[in-house]
Amino acid sequence: MEQLVKKYADKLIQAKLGQSSGPSQPLVGGLDNTLVWNREADEIPVLEDVFKGLHINSLVFLKPAEPYGSLLDYLAANALKSNGLIQPKDCETRTFLHDLPVINEFCADKIVQALKKRKSVIIAPPKNNKSFKGPAIVAHGTVSPEQGFVTISSVCFASFIKFFTDYLEALQTGLATADVHALFDVIIPYVKPVQKKLPEFTPSPFPNEETVYSAIIEAGRKTIEYELVDSYFGNVSYFWNETLYISQTGSSMDELRGCIDPVPMDGSTSAGLTASSELCAHMETVSRTGCKAILHGHPKFCVILSMDCDPVEKAACSFKEHCHIKCPKKRFAGSTPIVPGEVGTGPFGLCNTLPLALEQTNSAIVYGHGLFTIGNNNFSQAFCTMLEVEDFCRNSYIKKVRLLRKA
């Protein structure tokens, strides 16, 4: 447990959601027979009471670093003015978190009440509160601190996406306030341009299975390094010797060693049972396109732009409550198609839409979710496309905002 609490505190820092010193230092507690923390902190007594009130084995507490702190503060304040919930519309929230409850006090009772129902709670006391400066996120786990880590990363990701999509919509509908303009200006310097310098990848063809594994591990790690995915999730596969080598479900892109499943295309074994939820989409893509490498990440501006829809058109659309599965319009980000589809293999699963799109082009965005890119021979092509598409999306977003603000 001591190792795990330290590991996930460090991971929050590596992901730039937390910091190694100052108020954004992550605090992680793990409980088996006794409770251990990654560090000492003033918040511990309250969080110990939270442990007492719940059947859990871990808690993660974080006052997120910028820009997440500011935008969470804004979203939380708005939520407290209405139903006490932040309700992002991205795929991850929709599938796993449902909504994000907000409370206005750092008190064990209120935290317990919220965590009884949901995986996380956001604490956002009013600005004049001297005893506790927010915002903070608390998330729990019943198996490992990894759960709290994943939840907090998802909350930050979802909040980021929500802020930028809401802002664009507010500009389009003429409802943007001075506050939100000001906040946008504070936040935007934190949104660094996409790194353009392409990393070196193992050249193809790969001579043996060992090289396939190490190429996948390398691709996963670089996707994280270039910040093309949140919570370290996403997935990656390579087709070699009639077998699809694919990252396992819930595996961390920077720790793929030992987490890659070889799945023969002929279905002769079911060892792919633990493979990524998108296995089906990957296999179908490989058979339709003949590509070898597939990379899937959640680059933020791809996700944000995928949800951008003309407000007038949207208001008139009969599928407006179900954009993520039923959007009837052919939409593009530059030349990259945007397709609807949910995680996995359900009737609205992206395995039905994504492979068809990738037959036409080497990249496709899934609505509110993320980007898939393919390489005919190696990861270098897929990775390069991923950077280009995200760079395009980021620039188009900023351009749109500038134009609207001028108008």
Next chain:
Amino acid sequence: MYGWTGKILIIDLTKKTIGVETPDLDVYNRYVGGKGFGGRYLRQCATLPWDHPDMVICIFTGPLTGTISPTSGRAHILSKSPLTGLVGDSSVGGKLATRLKRAGWDGIVIKGKSKIPVGIMIEDNRVEFKDAKGLWGLDTNAVHKRIRPKNASLACIGPAAENGVHFASIIVDRHFAAGRSGLGLSLAKKKIKYILVGGTGHCKVKNQKKLKLAREDILRLTAASPALMGQFGFTCLGTGAVYDLMDNRRMMPTDNFRRTRFKHASKLNAAAYTRTYSPKKHGCLGCHILCKKIGTKNKNSFAMPEFETMSHFTALIGCMDTELVVKANERCNYLGMDTISAASTLACRREITGLDYTRGKVLSLLDDIAFGKGEGKDLAMGSKHYAKKMGAPKAAMAVKGLELPAYDPRGAYGMALGYALSTRGGCHLRAYPISHEIFRKPVATDRFSFSGKARIIKIAEDLNAVVDSLIACKFIFFAAGLEEYATAYEAVTGIETSAQDLLKKGECIYYNERIINAMNKFDADDDDLPDRFFTETGSSTNNIRIPPINRGAFLEARKKYYNIRGLTANGLPKKEKAQTLGLLWNNL
């Protein structure tokens, strides 16, 4: 009242009378249904012998049963186990629960003992006792053919139960077994050959719209689960999908747990069965996963073996014959006995006698067990009794007398702890650690470590106890959580709750089982694994080492568990803890 029908059917077979109990809403909200209610009634006669006329057999539905809440169609059957003397319970699929609920009953409690074989027929409000003399001796398939239940659900026993097999099962709707703990024998003792349930009513839901949303959330999560809905998942390949995984992880129990790798495994996997038997999807009423597979060969249709059966009738007993597995599975279903205990007892026999099996020998021994012929009579008592009688007690691969399923605990330490501590003996489902140790859900844990496992096991036991009461299928928790099911519970019953409130109910249900077992003199000495796992290595590879489990580390984790669960150092319940949970207390 929403969610529950408000009525429990009480049947007294000695007097041939029926009664109705109508518990208050807070009793319902406390015990929930299924396992919770079963435990409530068992507690009242906890110290009676399993075959005492006043011993109860409980069959319960849950508040979610009969609604659109996903996977709510399972029934929970509970009594004192003839095989182990512990709490004996089994969750069973098919239509039984849905029909019972629609007939207007939350559950049935059966007491007393009939003099002659009877059938119990329930048709909505009407309950009749039928003479079943003419059916006694028939196998379960023949009973099904004779009764022809059509839309009704039929639960029945076969010759194994009638002849006293301690691991006799109850077969529901031909293909679904309440396999573990020997509950078929409990029915046979009361001379019940079958229970036929027809129900046409509707289950009342407080807020159908909210329930629909909860359902959508749960379905979305299952669609995202490779283990359930992926092309290698349970929906396509049945539970047999796990076979390759266990081989790959070097934790397939082989040669009575003397090895953890069976070298023929790759030819005996789910894909091999699919090629030969082209199985079709089938499942519990209202389920969307449909993990049951029905195969066909030569125009005959039959239930395909579940994963445990596939594994134990090959690797555990040293056979490499898919046809044998299918036949043995069919024999066990027809005769009405648990495939896990049957195969494990045969594996124990093989280790002790040194005699290998042929297909013919396995099938004839299964018949001998069911009909009490020759050495079948001793084998019918289960591996623990058999091994003891043969002077080799250590060859019984069982915990508290219940034979272990097909996951070698040397390959998953949470499983080791879960097996040892389960209130029904060697069971993988009470804590189901395979979820995180193998399927990586909700997140992966280190399968070769006890770190954190004591609390993980405790929380998971509470979770599964409430899941078996709600009712939902354990498989769906590879994907969804109590968070989503709490919303379903609220929508159905109108009672405000949360994931954590439900866990709390699970804790009470589970602690009550610990009390029942303690009242029957079970303690820490029984919460243990067979020696083999602490002394012998499994089948390692260059990358995966399968050493014996470190006994010190195991005992340390068990000690932590006792502390977290609120038990004494000897594994016994405490008065103070029982009272905090609002449970009755008996001095032990």
